[in-house]
Amino acid sequence: MTVSKKITLGGILSATVLILLYLASTLPTSRLFLLALCSFAVSAVIIETGVKNGIIFYLATSILAFLLVPGKSMAALYILFFGIYGIAKAIIEKHGIGILQYIIKLVIFNLSFLMIYLASGIIIDISDLELKVPFPAWVIVAGLQFAFLFYDYVFTIVITFYYDHIHHDRR
Known part of the structure; x- marks a missing residue:
């Protein structure tokens, strides 16, 4: 892929991510679905141009999301988990072995979730919220x-579909 095609792809997908994040911050529903689509965009950049360009794409879209997207909570979710997970998944699956991959992925998810939880305490005072959750915390964490x-699993299906039907090996 030529440099101009890489830049064009990055620009189009960056705009797509920002539009999806804007929609996630303004629409009352489908927020997690829109955030997941953003993570698939990061993976498309990695597949087409490599992990290094995927990291640059993630950093650029993270900065733009923080600056441009109203409702910083959606930008924070993208920055702390959904944006970076595509990079982590690519690296783990390239070098990982079997069950160890899932253990590492779960550790990354839980660290991201912890950072999101701590960041939400900075953005809003959690103690002011009166959440009436009918389940103990361990049930919620296990469900997560x-x-x-x-x-x-769905992410893997999307990547497989992308490889099989959209990506053309340019070797």
């Missing part, structure tokens, strides 16, 4: 683990 594994 399964939700993440499902997300990772």
